[in-house]
Amino acid sequence: MKKIINDPATVVADALRGMALAHADLLDVQYDPAVVVRADAPVPRKVAVVSGGGSGHEPLHGGFVGRGMLDAACPGAVFTSPTPDQVQAALARTDGGAGAVLIVKNYTGDVLNFETGAELAAVDGVDVRTVVVDDDVAVRDSLFTAGRRGVGGTVLVEKVVGAAAERGVGLDGCEALARKVIGQVRSMGLALSPCTVPHAGQPSFALGDDEMELGVGIHGEPGRRRVPLAPADSLVPALLDPILADLPFAEGDRVLLFTNGMGGTPLMELYLAHGIAERLLAERGITVERRLVGPYVTSLEMQGMSLTLLKLDDELVELWDAPVRTAALRWGV
């Protein structure tokens, strides 16, 4: 295992210390329990937007804390959901009296821990609305399973709801918006190489030189199918087609296309894949109105990518374009 760390047991706290120094103008970091908070929290009368999850997906979620996006993020151990006391503390620190939207990725651990944290915060008197993002079309959904995973779409939910809250939209409105975005966002990913969790010390799975994992998750979980490596012209439709078929997206739709890197894939390859995806969407009469390209929801150093498609309307475009000032996304301010 080759990592720039001291001790796997302290890696999250050690990284948070550096992050706090790097972004002292934006963030306030507390350590026990660990929470990354917007520097000017709580913002009076604003709905607090709070998220979190296992670490190792940076910049998700701490990189999205700041004006126009998240009020707080709860970083768990690497690939491990945070604990309820972190969630409770985040909600307490950001409560401006207007309630909170808690954005949770759909993993059993995250759902259970955030649920408990929200219960504790409710006892503290915070009106908490929990929304669960489950945009990964690679996972077959059913009442009898854990359901779809939350992946790249989470960033878009956080941006849109964060923008609405910043404009003064109330708790019901923010919750409804979150559900709307979740309803019309879909994603799928692939991995060319695995990643190594610091405390595990070994790669999460083994891939042959000419293999890739299609439908991989963001925790180094093996994907749904192992398939032969292929040129980008084949990889991109292998992600895009299931996404398009799922919602489904149709001719005439306006979309945001988010081409995400898993961490170890160079920007050059992401741009290349993005270009192919845009061409394929144009061929189907789907209009790409907004785009995001880069490593925003990562799996440590895993090589791979995901595509996320969000169906847009004027309201969502406006909220996407609204000013945002965080470590990882910033515009208009």
Place this chain on the structure above:
Amino acid sequence: MKKIINDPATVVADALRGMALAHADLLDVQYDPAVVVRADAPVPRKVAVVSGGGSGHEPLHGGFVGRGMLDAACPGAVFTSPTPDQVQAALARTDGGAGAVLIVKNYTGDVLNFETGAELAAVDGVDVRTVVVDDDVAVRDSLFTAGRRGVGGTVLVEKVVGAAAERGVGLDGCEALARKVIGQVRSMGLALSPCTVPHAGQPSFALGDDEMELGVGIHGEPGRRRVPLAPADSLVPALLDPILADLPFAEGDRVLLFTNGMGGTPLMELYLAHGIAERLLAERGITVERRLVGPYVTSLEMQGMSLTLLKLDDELVELWDAPVRTAALRWGV
């Protein structure tokens, strides 16, 4: 070789096509010869700031094209300097009548090709001032060698000169500023793993499981020394100490600390290393006034990092803080 590409021979053009679509509001891309140009170029009466180099270091340089930074970037083949006709075309497209500063990283190929390009542009009537960035303290300098390499410091030169040009500083002033920044910026890097150039198909060097390359370049060139892997608390001073000793930086200095990722190293590790570097600087009485943390000068998927230290004064702080709107750096606008 595992990459999301179609054909090694077309990878740069294919990526540029995606980049052009992803940032149509900021950039204009032309393909023959390949140049990435600011969308509103030429800006009348503004000094044009132009750079470029081999591809594979993204977001350098194309990701820094836009208001407040570069007017154009010339992307060469992967790890290969661009050709003179690209430089000539970039200078022609961005000439607003106030001359141009050409920012070149100190590699034989880059220097020779940019030199020729600048000569061709001079014939076209553009007043071109070439500055050569050579901030890498890992390389021993001498009149009888190729001299130090240009690495992470290049981003800082581009930002500062770009901001000055945007404010209307003239050609002499911009050139002087560039030389000033080059005079007080120093960098050093290390690699934990090599990278694979698409057309080579094989890693640039082999590293044992417990080895790293200290003083590595950004082209997959082997570094100066191969040393045993060590905890972050040892790695960071191994980069920082030679930097501090070189300028030298001294107690009371104000600095910008740039903790750069080589591509394949997770943001978490960069923050962790950044935190250590800030602590070490504080111990020496050096004040970190500005910081930049992230993968900005990369070597494809190489795992590793570099540190860059720029000595600041009020003028440089102001230019660093000035608005910038590019694909990779954006604030204030």
Place this chain on the structure above:
Amino acid sequence: MGCTAERVAEALRAVARVVAEHRDELVRLDREIGDGDHGENLNRGFAAVVSKLDAEVPATPGAVLKLAATTLISTVGGAAGPLYGTGFLRAAAAVGDAGELDAAAVAGALRAALEGVVARGKAVVGDKTMVDALTPAVGAASAAVAGGDVAGVLDAAAEAAERGAESTVPLVARKGRASYLGERAVGHLDPGARSTSLLLRALAGSAR
């Protein structure tokens, strides 16, 4: 010879030792069909329990179990944190403020723990989770109460849990992270079922 608070604390220390010894095995099992953190998470959690117990052992078995519950909830994270945490919390509630636990109380605590895990996680037997180990353990523990002591009850529970854990190998998972794998989870032991059987075996060993 019932179980005092001290004995329960001892038992938890034994659990922590066993979890530490099997940390890497649990990480490996979770790497195969999950995300590779199960051993690390439990080890962090039980180490925290031990350091709390080192500071002070609460007065009653129930209070010790409650301390373990809250500590696990606030240090483990992941799916296992709330599930084991809820299990211990329900077990604490079940034993009330009794000063000592007899065989029936232990069996009752196990049953309450199972109910807590199921209430939280909604898994049923056959979903390839810790429930596949805990459910038969609870049945065996209840059956062993008549004429048995605490050690006998826990022995029976551990024995059944081990078989229950083994039974997860051929299954497709329907809950937790392994459910994303479909058929590819077949042939692998569920890490949570394995940790449940290790916990019960450690408790049984400590009761003897």
Place this chain on the structure above:
Amino acid sequence: MGCTAERVAEALRAVARVVAEHRDELVRLDREIGDGDHGENLNRGFAAVVSKLDAEVPATPGAVLKLAATTLISTVGGAAGPLYGTGFLRAAAAVGDAGELDAAAVAGALRAALEGVVARGKAVVGDKTMVDALTPAVGAASAAVAGGDVAGVLDAAAEAAERGAESTVPLVARKGRASYLGERAVGHLDPGARSTSLLLRALAGSAR
């Protein structure tokens, strides 16, 4: 029997074939002490030269050499692009608008090429660059002019270039990317010296 424009074009096609055949070798040599692009860059450049020649062969040897020069400059990049480009440009200037080149003209063109490479790159013999191959080649070519034909001159040049390239193996580099390696460049053949010897051998072969 001097060299016509057609013959020079043929010779450049031969060079392109040899470079393509040795592309991977040059990439490997450059990976060892540089950045692994030398074979790819030259291959791209000479392939471009061939496609220009396929479209139209200019009228004089000098014009053919100039076409090669400008094409190499605008397609190769890296250090080798401007260096070889300048070399060809100076060779073109040296031969002027002669319709055919004799042995003396070829030797003179080689000397002009070397001067161009040195003017651009400022390397001297022993710096572990293409200059280490080209310098002895120029000397040998001049010596072979008396009583020799074009093929003889180029044979002598290629032979000397091969020995010159080999001589780079034990050297520490003082120019180009390999100079960053210090002692670690010792024991490796310089890719640019190797490509120079390949070019000259291809030219010699084509002249026979």
